[in-house]
Amino acid sequence: MFVIASRIKELRQEKGMSQAELGAAVGVSQKAVDYWERGVNEPKASYIYKMAEVLEVSSDYLLGLKDW
Numbered sequence: 592m593f594v595i596a597s598r599i600k601e602l603r604q605e606k607g608m609s610q611a612e613l614g615a616a617v618g619v620s621q622k623a624v625d626y627w628e629r630g631v632n633e634p635k636a637s638y639i640y641k642m643a644e645v646l647e648v649s650s651d652y653l654l655g656l657k658d659w
Contacts, residue, residue: 594655595639596630602646602653603628616645 603613603624610628611621617638626632634642643650651657 593630595633595653596628598648598653598655599624599634599642599646600628602648606646613642613645617641 599613603610608616609621610624614621614624617624617634618641619634619638623632623634627634639650639653643653646653649657
């Protein structure tokens with residue numbers, strides 16, 4: 592779970608986005624993004640797909656299955 596948490600945070604910061612901005616782009620609250628980044632919860636598949644589009648990476652990269 593910690594791979595996806597760290598990658599979400601790292602990519603969001605690289606894009607210069609706040610948690611609220613990423614949440615709005617994906618369709619969730621800022622608190623949901625906070626929970627994902629801290630490893631409290633994991634995003635549903637539909638949110639992973641949307642985040643991958645917004646952050647311009649593959650879903651496999653977010654999940655830690657590929658290193659680019």
